[in-house]
Amino acid sequence: MKPKIAFFDFTSCEGCQLTVVDSLQTNVGLLDMVEIVQFREAMTEKGTDYQIAFVEGSCTRESDEDRLRAIREQADVVVALGACAHLGGINAIRNIYSIDEVRDEVYGDKGEWYETYQPRPIDAVIAVDAVIPGCPIDRDEFIAVVTQVLQGREPRIPDHPVCIECKLNETVCMYLRGEICLGPISRAGCGAICPKYGFGCVGCRGMISNPNLESMEEVLEQYGRTLEEARAKMSMFLTYQTLEEGES
Ligand code: SF4
Numbered sequence: 001m002k003p004k005i006a007f008f009d010f011t012s013c014e015g016c017q018l019t020v021v022d023s024l025q026t027n028v029g030l031l032d033m034v035e036i037v038q039f040r041e042a043m044t045e046k047g048t049d050y051q052i053a054f055v056e057g058s059c060t061r062e063s064d065e066d067r068l069r070a071i072r073e074q075a076d077v078v079v080a081l082g083a084c085a086h087l088g089g090i091n092a093i094r095n096i097y098s099i100d101e102v103r104d105e106v107y108g109d110k111g112e113w114y115e116t117y118q119p120r121p122i123d124a125v126i127a128v129d130a131v132i133p134g135c136p137i138d139r140d141e142f143i144a145v146v147t148q149v150l151q152g153r154e155p156r157i158p159d160h161p162v163c164i165e166c167k168l169n170e171t172v173c174m175y176l177r178g179e180i181c182l183g184p185i186s187r188a189g190c191g192a193i194c195p196k197y198g199f200g201c202v203g204c205r206g207m208i209s210n211p212n213l214e215s216m217e218e219v220l221e222q223y224g225r226t227l228e229e230a231r232a233k234m235s236m237f238l239t240y241q242t243l244e245e246g247e248s
């Protein structure tokens, strides 16, 4: 019997699901190995019997928690798909404001009509077995992780900094070009694509397990940049983690 797979979306732009559709078009062999029972972006069926769940998007409402727990209860393996699910991501930028301020700003005097709370990654609510990082995810990494899960292996994602891939690309460092880059502390696996095209890394794949923050500070100092500037870069994808760290 083929393993049954389901895809779920929470608060997200659905770009990671689109990347999945895209990667399946060129890896059709995978479709022979699994049965997809639920995938709103690609089919209308909504099967509830599955072993592997891919979850895209952040948890942004209390009612999301019940849905996440139901998915966790059903699935043997839960995989966080993309930065929104993995990190809280862009949705969590607003966590620097109180929920009342956010409601007022977005909904005005109708704030109470809409359910919302501080966005968070899905592992703040349920146990997660694997992560496919990035905004959006990398199509080849998606196929690699699915293959490893199907083989019963623990998925392996890179745990070294973006700088290593960047050096291999022989890209001129963004610091030498007068820009800040989070490459020294961010998880590789994207081929250091942002510096390659002239943008500093903003850490969409999250931080490596043991980021050398002291060295990062030294680099900032060496190039006359400040920790505040680096924190501003980190706010795009790592606000949830930064705030949690501040509280612990
Ligand atoms: S991680 Fe990025 S591409 Fe994926 S759903 Fe979130 S915002 Fe969209």
Ligand code: SF4
Residues within 6 Å of the ligand: 162, 163, 164, 166, 167, 171, 172, 173, 174, 175, 181, 182, 183, 184, 192, 195, 200, 201
């Ligand atoms: S700091 Fe950024 S641009 Fe410089 S080597 Fe590292 S990843 Fe590349």
Ligand code: SF4
Residues within 6 Å of the ligand: 134, 135, 162, 186, 187, 190, 191, 192, 193, 194, 195, 200, 201, 202, 203, 204, 205, 206
């Ligand atoms: S360079 Fe940084 S921001 Fe760009 S894709 Fe890689 S991890 Fe994400």
